[in-house]
Amino acid sequence: MALHVFLHDAALPTREQWQSGIAGEGFPLVLDQTLNVRQNTGFSPAIYGDRQSGFEFDLLPATRATSVGEGDWARIDGHDLCANFRWVGNVQESISVYIASAVLAKLANGVLYDPRADRFLTGAEAVAMVRRLIEATELD
Numbered sequence: 001m002a003l004h005v006f007l008h009d010a011a012l013p014t015r016e017q018w019q020s021g022i023a024g025e026g027f028p029l030v031l032d033q034t035l036n037v038r039q040n041t042g043f044s045p046a047i048y049g050d051r052q053s054g055f056e057f058d059l060l061p062a063t064r065a066t067s068v069g070e071g072d073w074a075r076i077d078g079h080d081l082c083a084n085f086r087w088v089g090n091v092q093e094s095i096s097v098y099i100a101s102a103v104l105a106k107l108a109n110g111v112l113y114d115p116r117a118d119r120f121l122t123g124a125e126a127v128a129m130v131r132r133l134i135e136a137t138e139l140d
Contacts, residue, residue: 001094002086003101006062006079007110012037018100021107025127027099029053046096053096056086065113076111076120083110091137098133102126 013021015035022029030047038059045054065082085101087093105112106123113120121129 001088001097002084002115003097004065004085004113004115005083005101005105005108005110006065006076006113007081007083007105007108008079009081011108011110012059012081012083013104013107018104018107021103022099025099025103025106027103027130029096029099031100046100048092048096048099051092053092055093055097055100056084057100058084060084076113079110095130095134095137098126098130102130 015031015033015037018037019031022031028049032045032054035044035057041058042056043054044057045052047053060082062076062080062082065084083101083104085097087097101112102121102123104110104123105121105126108123110123111120112123112126
């Protein structure tokens with residue numbers, strides 16, 4: 001599964017800024033200390049609560065985003081960078097991806113795109129959606 005955040009390259013936060021944004025929203029997700037946001041091209045471990053988690057993360061020019069339809073470019077609003085999140089596995093990894101992507105979208109004033117639902121969300125809308133998702137989800 002995948003999510004994408006479209007943002008302006010100049011608005012890409014550092015790992016520390018991203019982590020601060022996650023903590024500021026009250027989410028119990030900790031990004032890997034060694035994550036280099038600009039250079040990461042594969043799996044990035046994370047901790048959700050007290051459990052190991054993680055997701056694949058990389059950046060591409062927005063024009064190389066293949067899951068976006070021709071009619072959707074106006075909704076991306078001129079953003080030039082695409083942060084790609086991929087995961088397989090359990091609900092915990094899914095929640096980790098939704099938190100990380102929603103907060104990134106909010107911090108960078110970007111747009112989160114969920115290709116499965118064909119849905120675009122602002123950062124604030126994405127964070128609100130994640131709160132509802134966590135509330136409705138029980139992790140054993």
